[in-house]
Amino acid sequence: MKPINFLIVLTMMISIGCRNEIIKNKVAEAVRVKITPIIEEKISIPVHSTGILSTREEIRLSFKTGGIVAGIPVKEGERVKKGEIIAILNLSEIDAQVNLAGIGYDKATRDYTRATNLFADSVATLEQKQNAATALNAAKSNLDIARFNKLHSKITAPANGVILKQFVKTNELVAPGYPVFLFGTTGKSWKITAGLSDRDVVKINIGDSANVTMDAYPGTKFTAIVDQVGKMSNPMTGTYEIELRLSETDYRLASGFVTSVEIFPAKKESYTTVLVGAIVEADGHEAYVYVYTDNMAAEKLKIEIVTIIGSKAAVTGIPEGKKQIIFEGAAYLKNGMKVEIVR
Template structure:
């Protein structure tokens, strides 16, 4: 904001140089004026966030063991279903073999018990126990088969390896992440945190403009797809998710983005030419209004600044139709008489 104030003062200085063309006549300053116009602009909510894939997951093994192979490095792209990493399967395959041998034995015991029960040699309880043992053995085998299948990591979708956490020959525990994976089949999103006074202004599908340091000067478009319904217990802010529109640019998870959300709530503002300013700071700007051929000093609250105009908060005097002194203001005193020239 300090740089902005300096910028305003520099523009005001050049405008005052032009004021020298307007000479004094009978102690009355000659000035040029403009009629102020009011307009409505959308409220903008600003924020900063980190870009990520909509679907960003940690991939891990279902069981623990020694990592035998890791086939991809950080930053590489994979296709859906590709084998990404695998444990040493010696121990797990042995457990699968044991489980299936147990099924074979339990099945034989079941048939034997069934035949004996049919011949009234075995009791009903013995037959039921053999049936239960067979079903239990089958369930154990299913668990072993499941663990074997998830002793390898396959890409759940086409995407990019954002981070490789483990290395080959490491002993890794069940559920410990090996990769941080981001799907490229889903959208890119950026999440920002806003205060409670701002979250109530935002609606679903509000448009947003995003700028990344990686692409200076380029504007990316997006829309609001999620609005937090409860505040962060530590910061008291609410999380807003913006989904980026499709782009051909090469984006990467972790980009820092500056976000401007264009809300549906309108602010009424007046446009003040920069050349009319006589003084300015971070929040206010001083200017002269024309009131019955006299210059009246007035302070305006600044909303935003463009190259040629300041957007200011309207008030009782600073409103649609008010007349502002644009040239000659640098040499006018408050309540001084002025003469308007074309």
């Protein structure tokens, strides 16, 4: 029996030794990691959009009266000087109206003179004299209207600028007030019109700053200020239009440039932020990070990235009570693995 007892004892000792070795190996398998705090802070998340550049002053130029266009000596895109004639109507009908009004005024003047003389000789009554005076004033008004219409039967450049768009051609018949040109003043004053969703437009206020980039000048950042915020959505796009005033620049710009706009709302909101380096997987806005449990096991959490600002990411989805997140060593972890925190 003694040999049997010896074997039993030996087997138990080997079993205990193996168990201790397994425990040692499990302890040795703990991944050494460093942690970083999860911070709640107020930050301003930029709003991004695409806009169109244009001059701040754009005017639709038209004729006061209708008629046949006699000549347009300028072309679309051409620069013009203040006072330069850029379109004129055929004046045949308008000159006839001025001539007719002039004849009527001359007749009314003679009638009034005659009535005044006759009234002085007690031949005409006071009423006749007053009626002649009224007719003279009406004829004078008609002449003024005809002359005014002739004056505005040509279009002159209201300032130094450029013909942005031409809507009619020579010999076409245009109605009174119908736009002939879209005119933009030249200078260093430019604006950007962009569309925002309802979720973004409520974050924007007049005076908010913005960065602007253009395909025409890659790598160059321009600055702008929000000048107007639309109160009604565009029925075609469903977006709310905002207008930004571009800061003065010496770069050569042109209406129609496509711009990328990054607006920084003055109002800050509270967000949970973590270091970007703590994120182990990401697909769009969906990402994963690791925290640790009370028994020092790694726990993989699914989060949503709101935005990235520098080395930080504003996120949602981290449970309340979690104050720290695994930073260094997170790339080597799997869910449930033991961790050892290195201070």
